[in-house]
Amino acid sequence: MMHEIRSTQPVEPFHLVLEFNSGEYRIVDIRPFLKGPVFEPLKNERFFKQVKVDRDAGTVVWPGDIDLDPDVLYEHSKPYLP
Incomplete structure (x- = not known):
């Protein structure tokens, strides 16, 4: 299944709460990346x-064309649980 991110919220240092196209909410620590x-x-x-979320790419992005693969x-x- 290809995952796409619908929304994101930065929380505790270097963690993101992600809403996926499946309706699931998940939290990820991005420090390993x-x-x-x-x-x-x-x-x-x-x-x-x-x-921010790039709706066309379906993933999170930052200024300077920095992004991370939504499947990863x-x-x-x-x-x-929100």
Whole structure:
């Protein structure tokens, strides 16, 4: 199944609550993905909180064309009850 993200909310440091197209809410710690220079800006909490959903791509994005694969986020997330 291809996962798409409908909404996101930054919560505790470096965690996102994600709403998927299945209607599921899940929480993910993105710190394991912050490797390499492209993700360096995400280590800044103020920058991290600028997260948005790109509806065309179905995933989360940040300024500077930074994004993460929604299927990977789903696999590494845990169920969350809003």
